[in-house]
Amino acid sequence: xxxxxxxxxxxxxxxDASPLPRTEGGFKTILADPPWRFTNRTGKVAPEHxxxxxYSTMTLDDICDLDVSQVxxxxxxxxxxxxNALLPEGLQVLHSxxxxxxxxxxxxxxRKDGGPDGRGVGFYFRNVTELLLFxxxxxxxxxxxxxxxxxMIETRKREHSRKPDEQYELIESxxxxxxxxxxxxxxxxxxxxxxxxxxxxxxxxGRVHRGYEGGAIHAPSLAPNERLDDRTMQDLATALCRQYxxxxxxxxxxxxxxxxxxxxxxxxxxxxxxxxxxxxxKKPANSDTLL
Numbered sequence: 001x002x003x004x005x006x007x008x009x010x011x012x013x014x015x016d017a018s019p020l021p022r023t024e025g026g027f028k029t030i031l032a033d034p035p036w037r038f039t040n041r042t043g044k045v046a047p048e049h050x051x052x053x054x055y056s057t058m059t060l061d062d063i064c065d066l067d068v069s070q071v072x073x074x075x076x077x078x079x080x081x082x083x084n085a086l087l088p089e090g091l092q093v094l095h096s097x098x099x100x101x102x103x104x105x106x107x108x109x110x111r112k113d114g115g116p117d118g119r120g121v122g123f124y125f126r127n128v129t130e131l132l133l134f135x136x137x138x139x140x141x142x143x144x145x146x147x148x149x150x151x152m153i154e155t156r157k158r159e160h161s162r163k164p165d166e167q168y169e170l171i172e173s174x175x176x177x178x179x180x181x182x183x184x185x186x187x188x189x190x191x192x193x194x195x196x197x198x199x200x201x202x203x204x205x206g207r208v209h210r211g212y213e214g215g216a217i218h219a220p221s222l223a224p225n226e227r228l229d230d231r232t233m234q235d236l237a238t239a240l241c242r243q244y245x246x247x248x249x250x251x252x253x254x255x256x257x258x259x260x261x262x263x264x265x266x267x268x269x270x271x272x273x274x275x276x277x278x279x280x281x282k283k284p285a286n287s288d289t290l291l
Contacts, residue, residue: 020066021180021192026073028140029175031191032182033081033163034063034093060089068182069098075138077175079105081163082131085122090133099135106131107164108154132167145245146174148272150238173242221258228267237271240264244273 021027037057072078078099082090094101107130110116116128132153142149155164168188172179177190184193220232228236240253254264268275 018194020068020071020182021194022071023178023180023192027071027076027178027180027192028073029077029079029171029177030068030072030180030182031079031167031171032068034058034183036063036083036086036089038083038085060092063093064096066097066182069137071180072098072137075140076136077140077142078133078135078137079167079171079175080133080135082133084127084129084131087131090131094133094135097135099137101133102136103134103151104131105134105151105153105167105170107167108152109157110154111156130163140176142174143176145242148238148241149174150234152235154235169242173245222263224260233267233270237267240267241271241273244268250275 035057037059068078076099078094078097080090080094082093091101108116109128109130118126118128149170153164153166153170155166157164162185168191172190179191181188181191181193182195184191184195187193220228222228236257240257243253244250250261250264250268253259254261257264259267265275
Protein backbone atom coordinates (compact mmCIF):
# COMPACT_ATOMS: atom_id res chain seq x y z
CA UNK A 1 0.00 0.00 0.00
CA UNK A 2 1.27 3.43 -0.87
CA UNK A 3 2.06 6.03 1.79
CA UNK A 4 -0.72 8.24 0.44
CA UNK A 5 -3.18 5.37 0.73
CA UNK A 6 -2.21 4.81 4.34
CA UNK A 7 -2.89 8.45 5.10
CA UNK A 8 -6.15 8.57 3.19
CA UNK A 9 -7.61 5.19 4.04
CA UNK A 10 -9.53 6.07 7.22
CA UNK A 11 -12.61 8.23 7.21
CA UNK A 12 -10.91 10.98 9.26
CA UNK A 13 -7.95 12.94 7.93
CA UNK A 14 -6.10 13.21 11.23
CA UNK A 15 -5.92 9.48 11.96
CA ASP A 16 -3.16 7.19 10.72
CA ALA A 17 -4.50 3.99 9.19
CA SER A 18 -3.52 0.66 10.67
CA PRO A 19 -2.43 -2.19 8.37
CA LEU A 20 -5.19 -4.37 6.99
CA PRO A 21 -6.08 -7.23 9.37
CA ARG A 22 -4.91 -10.73 8.60
CA THR A 23 -6.08 -14.20 9.56
CA GLU A 24 -4.61 -17.64 8.96
CA GLY A 25 -5.59 -18.79 5.49
CA GLY A 26 -7.03 -15.38 4.60
CA PHE A 27 -10.52 -13.96 4.83
CA LYS A 28 -13.02 -15.89 2.75
CA THR A 29 -15.55 -13.05 2.61
CA ILE A 30 -14.77 -9.33 2.42
CA LEU A 31 -17.25 -6.46 2.52
CA ALA A 32 -16.08 -2.95 1.60
CA ASP A 33 -17.72 0.46 1.36
CA PRO A 34 -14.87 2.70 0.13
CA PRO A 35 -15.04 6.49 0.66
CA TRP A 36 -15.40 7.25 -3.05
CA ARG A 37 -14.37 10.69 -4.29
CA PHE A 38 -16.69 12.43 -6.72
CA THR A 39 -15.57 14.99 -9.29
CA ASN A 40 -17.72 17.70 -7.73
CA ARG A 41 -16.16 17.86 -4.25
CA THR A 42 -17.72 21.20 -3.28
CA GLY A 43 -21.35 20.52 -4.11
CA LYS A 44 -23.89 20.34 -1.32
CA VAL A 45 -24.14 16.54 -1.58
CA ALA A 46 -20.37 15.94 -1.61
CA PRO A 47 -19.14 13.91 1.40
CA GLU A 48 -16.38 16.45 2.09
CA HIS A 49 -18.57 19.54 2.05
CA UNK A 50 -17.31 21.54 5.03
CA UNK A 51 -20.76 22.34 6.37
CA UNK A 52 -21.90 18.72 6.31
CA UNK A 53 -18.62 17.07 7.41
CA UNK A 54 -19.74 13.58 6.46
CA TYR A 55 -16.44 11.83 5.83
CA SER A 56 -13.12 12.22 4.05
CA THR A 57 -12.57 10.48 0.72
CA MET A 58 -9.85 8.64 -1.17
CA THR A 59 -8.66 8.83 -4.73
CA LEU A 60 -9.38 5.90 -7.03
CA ASP A 61 -5.67 5.05 -7.21
CA ASP A 62 -5.39 4.91 -3.42
CA ILE A 63 -8.41 2.63 -3.14
CA CYS A 64 -6.97 0.35 -5.82
CA ASP A 65 -3.62 0.28 -4.01
CA LEU A 66 -5.03 -1.27 -0.83
CA ASP A 67 -3.45 -4.70 -0.31
CA VAL A 68 -6.76 -6.55 -0.19
CA SER A 69 -5.44 -9.44 -2.27
CA GLN A 70 -2.82 -10.10 0.43
CA VAL A 71 -5.42 -10.61 3.18
CA UNK A 72 -8.03 -12.50 1.14
CA UNK A 73 -8.12 -16.28 0.95
CA UNK A 74 -7.15 -17.99 -2.30
CA UNK A 75 -10.85 -18.71 -2.78
CA UNK A 76 -12.91 -15.77 -1.57
CA UNK A 77 -15.94 -13.57 -2.11
CA UNK A 78 -15.99 -9.75 -2.27
CA UNK A 79 -19.01 -7.53 -1.71
CA UNK A 80 -18.16 -4.00 -2.87
CA UNK A 81 -20.48 -1.01 -2.51
CA UNK A 82 -20.29 1.46 -5.38
CA UNK A 83 -22.43 4.50 -6.28
CA ASN A 84 -24.33 4.27 -9.56
CA ALA A 85 -22.22 7.07 -11.07
CA LEU A 86 -18.96 5.25 -10.30
CA LEU A 87 -19.74 1.76 -11.61
CA PRO A 88 -16.69 1.66 -13.95
CA GLU A 89 -14.44 2.70 -11.04
CA GLY A 90 -16.01 0.02 -8.86
CA LEU A 91 -15.23 -2.67 -11.41
CA GLN A 92 -11.65 -1.35 -11.62
CA VAL A 93 -11.24 -1.62 -7.85
CA LEU A 94 -12.73 -5.11 -7.82
CA HIS A 95 -10.18 -6.30 -10.38
CA SER A 96 -7.31 -4.45 -8.69
CA UNK A 97 -8.05 -6.34 -5.50
CA UNK A 98 -7.79 -9.67 -7.30
CA UNK A 99 -11.46 -10.54 -7.89
CA UNK A 100 -13.52 -11.08 -11.02
CA UNK A 101 -16.99 -9.59 -11.31
CA UNK A 102 -19.83 -12.13 -11.16
CA UNK A 103 -23.04 -10.37 -10.16
CA UNK A 104 -24.52 -7.64 -7.95
CA UNK A 105 -27.07 -6.97 -5.26
CA UNK A 106 -29.32 -3.91 -5.63
CA UNK A 107 -30.29 -1.90 -2.58
CA UNK A 108 -33.71 -0.37 -3.30
CA UNK A 109 -34.26 2.47 -0.83
CA UNK A 110 -37.86 2.46 0.35
CA ARG A 111 -40.29 4.57 2.30
CA LYS A 112 -41.99 3.00 5.31
CA ASP A 113 -44.97 2.10 3.12
CA GLY A 114 -42.68 0.27 0.69
CA GLY A 115 -42.67 2.86 -2.09
CA PRO A 116 -39.41 4.19 -3.58
CA ASP A 117 -37.71 6.84 -1.44
CA GLY A 118 -37.45 9.78 -3.84
CA ARG A 119 -35.11 11.80 -1.64
CA GLY A 120 -32.04 10.46 -3.44
CA VAL A 121 -29.77 12.72 -5.48
CA GLY A 122 -28.28 12.65 -8.96
CA PHE A 123 -27.56 14.93 -11.91
CA TYR A 124 -29.48 12.83 -14.48
CA PHE A 125 -31.94 10.72 -12.45
CA ARG A 126 -33.06 10.78 -8.83
CA ASN A 127 -31.31 7.72 -7.46
CA VAL A 128 -33.31 5.34 -5.29
CA THR A 129 -30.90 2.40 -5.66
CA GLU A 130 -27.28 1.57 -4.87
CA LEU A 131 -25.14 -1.32 -6.09
CA LEU A 132 -23.29 -3.97 -4.10
CA LEU A 133 -20.93 -5.64 -6.59
CA PHE A 134 -20.19 -9.32 -6.03
CA UNK A 135 -16.80 -10.68 -7.05
CA UNK A 136 -15.10 -14.06 -6.73
CA UNK A 137 -11.44 -14.92 -6.29
CA UNK A 138 -10.37 -18.42 -7.26
CA UNK A 139 -13.30 -20.83 -7.28
CA UNK A 140 -15.97 -20.75 -4.58
CA UNK A 141 -19.74 -21.12 -4.96
CA UNK A 142 -22.20 -19.36 -2.72
CA UNK A 143 -23.76 -21.33 0.14
CA UNK A 144 -27.03 -23.25 -0.16
CA UNK A 145 -29.39 -20.48 1.04
CA UNK A 146 -28.15 -18.27 -1.82
CA UNK A 147 -30.14 -20.43 -4.24
CA UNK A 148 -33.28 -18.76 -2.89
CA UNK A 149 -31.78 -15.33 -2.21
CA UNK A 150 -32.91 -12.66 -4.67
CA UNK A 151 -30.29 -10.05 -5.52
CA MET A 152 -32.18 -7.19 -3.90
CA ILE A 153 -32.36 -5.57 -0.48
CA GLU A 154 -35.38 -3.33 0.14
CA THR A 155 -35.10 -1.26 3.30
CA ARG A 156 -35.40 2.29 4.52
CA LYS A 157 -32.26 4.41 4.59
CA ARG A 158 -30.67 6.21 7.52
CA GLU A 159 -27.80 8.69 7.78
CA HIS A 160 -25.79 9.65 4.70
CA SER A 161 -23.85 6.72 3.19
CA ARG A 162 -24.85 4.20 5.88
CA LYS A 163 -25.68 0.86 4.33
CA PRO A 164 -28.53 -1.40 5.50
CA ASP A 165 -27.85 -3.75 8.39
CA GLU A 166 -29.69 -6.43 6.40
CA GLN A 167 -26.54 -6.80 4.31
CA TYR A 168 -24.83 -8.79 7.06
CA GLU A 169 -27.52 -11.46 7.28
CA LEU A 170 -27.59 -11.77 3.50
CA ILE A 171 -23.82 -12.08 3.23
CA GLU A 172 -23.48 -14.53 6.11
CA SER A 173 -26.18 -16.78 4.63
CA UNK A 174 -24.55 -16.75 1.18
CA UNK A 175 -20.79 -16.68 1.85
CA UNK A 176 -18.53 -18.44 4.38
CA UNK A 177 -16.35 -16.86 7.07
CA UNK A 178 -14.01 -15.62 8.30
CA UNK A 179 -15.48 -12.19 7.51
CA UNK A 180 -13.70 -8.85 7.07
CA UNK A 181 -15.34 -5.45 6.65
CA UNK A 182 -13.24 -2.62 5.24
CA UNK A 183 -14.11 1.03 5.99
CA UNK A 184 -16.46 -0.21 8.69
CA UNK A 185 -18.36 2.37 10.71
CA UNK A 186 -20.10 0.04 13.15
CA UNK A 187 -18.65 -3.09 14.77
CA UNK A 188 -20.46 -6.34 13.94
CA UNK A 189 -20.46 -9.60 15.90
CA UNK A 190 -18.46 -12.27 14.10
CA UNK A 191 -16.71 -9.77 11.81
CA UNK A 192 -13.19 -8.36 11.78
CA UNK A 193 -13.46 -4.65 11.02
CA UNK A 194 -11.01 -2.09 9.65
CA UNK A 195 -11.63 1.63 9.60
CA UNK A 196 -11.07 4.48 12.00
CA UNK A 197 -14.78 4.71 12.85
CA UNK A 198 -15.32 0.98 13.46
CA UNK A 199 -14.56 1.20 17.20
CA UNK A 200 -17.60 1.52 19.43
CA UNK A 201 -16.22 4.59 21.20
CA UNK A 202 -15.83 6.53 17.93
CA UNK A 203 -19.12 8.10 16.80
CA UNK A 204 -19.38 8.20 13.00
CA UNK A 205 -19.52 11.60 11.37
CA GLY A 206 -22.72 12.75 9.74
CA ARG A 207 -26.12 13.09 11.29
CA VAL A 208 -29.42 11.26 11.07
CA HIS A 209 -32.03 13.34 9.29
CA ARG A 210 -35.65 13.27 10.37
CA GLY A 211 -37.42 10.51 8.47
CA TYR A 212 -34.19 8.59 7.79
CA GLU A 213 -34.36 6.29 10.81
CA GLY A 214 -34.21 3.08 8.80
CA GLY A 215 -36.20 0.06 9.87
CA ALA A 216 -38.36 -2.65 8.43
CA ILE A 217 -40.76 -2.48 5.53
CA HIS A 218 -43.87 -4.11 6.87
CA ALA A 219 -45.76 -6.98 5.27
CA PRO A 220 -48.94 -5.58 3.68
CA SER A 221 -52.30 -6.18 5.36
CA LEU A 222 -54.51 -8.42 3.23
CA ALA A 223 -58.11 -9.54 3.22
CA PRO A 224 -58.60 -13.34 3.51
CA ASN A 225 -59.00 -13.86 -0.25
CA GLU A 226 -56.77 -11.00 -1.42
CA ARG A 227 -53.77 -12.03 -3.51
CA LEU A 228 -50.20 -10.70 -3.28
CA ASP A 229 -48.73 -9.24 -6.44
CA ASP A 230 -45.81 -11.21 -7.89
CA ARG A 231 -43.10 -8.83 -6.70
CA THR A 232 -44.39 -8.67 -3.12
CA MET A 233 -44.84 -12.43 -3.08
CA GLN A 234 -41.20 -12.95 -4.07
CA ASP A 235 -39.92 -10.44 -1.52
CA LEU A 236 -41.94 -12.00 1.30
CA ALA A 237 -41.01 -15.51 0.21
CA THR A 238 -37.31 -14.66 0.44
CA ALA A 239 -37.67 -13.10 3.88
CA LEU A 240 -39.93 -15.84 5.24
CA CYS A 241 -37.74 -18.64 3.90
CA ARG A 242 -34.71 -17.04 5.55
CA GLN A 243 -36.44 -17.07 8.95
CA TYR A 244 -37.88 -20.54 8.37
CA UNK A 245 -34.41 -21.90 7.56
CA UNK A 246 -33.19 -20.41 10.86
CA UNK A 247 -35.84 -22.34 12.82
CA UNK A 248 -38.95 -20.15 12.86
CA UNK A 249 -42.20 -22.15 12.82
CA UNK A 250 -45.00 -21.53 10.38
CA UNK A 251 -47.23 -20.48 13.28
CA UNK A 252 -44.64 -17.99 14.51
CA UNK A 253 -44.39 -16.48 11.02
CA UNK A 254 -48.18 -16.30 10.83
CA UNK A 255 -48.30 -14.48 14.17
CA UNK A 256 -45.60 -12.07 13.04
CA UNK A 257 -47.24 -11.16 9.72
CA UNK A 258 -50.90 -11.51 10.65
CA UNK A 259 -51.35 -13.96 7.75
CA UNK A 260 -53.07 -17.33 7.99
CA UNK A 261 -51.04 -20.52 8.35
CA UNK A 262 -52.18 -21.68 4.90
CA UNK A 263 -51.01 -18.40 3.35
CA UNK A 264 -47.63 -18.72 5.06
CA UNK A 265 -47.26 -22.28 3.74
CA UNK A 266 -48.08 -21.05 0.22
CA UNK A 267 -45.50 -18.25 0.44
CA UNK A 268 -42.83 -20.65 1.74
CA UNK A 269 -43.54 -23.10 -1.08
CA UNK A 270 -43.30 -20.22 -3.56
CA UNK A 271 -39.85 -19.46 -2.13
CA UNK A 272 -38.72 -23.06 -2.61
CA UNK A 273 -38.63 -24.05 1.05
CA UNK A 274 -38.74 -27.72 2.00
CA UNK A 275 -41.38 -27.75 4.69
CA UNK A 276 -40.59 -29.54 7.94
CA UNK A 277 -42.98 -32.04 9.55
CA UNK A 278 -45.51 -30.32 11.76
CA UNK A 279 -44.33 -29.38 15.25
CA UNK A 280 -40.61 -29.35 14.36
CA UNK A 281 -40.06 -25.58 14.21
CA LYS A 282 -39.64 -22.97 16.91
CA LYS A 283 -39.32 -19.22 16.89
CA PRO A 284 -35.65 -18.19 17.16
CA ALA A 285 -34.74 -16.07 20.17
CA ASN A 286 -33.42 -13.32 17.88
CA SER A 287 -36.12 -13.50 15.22
CA ASP A 288 -36.00 -10.51 12.87
CA THR A 289 -38.79 -8.61 11.21
CA LEU A 290 -39.51 -9.68 7.67
CA LEU A 291 -38.14 -7.00 5.42
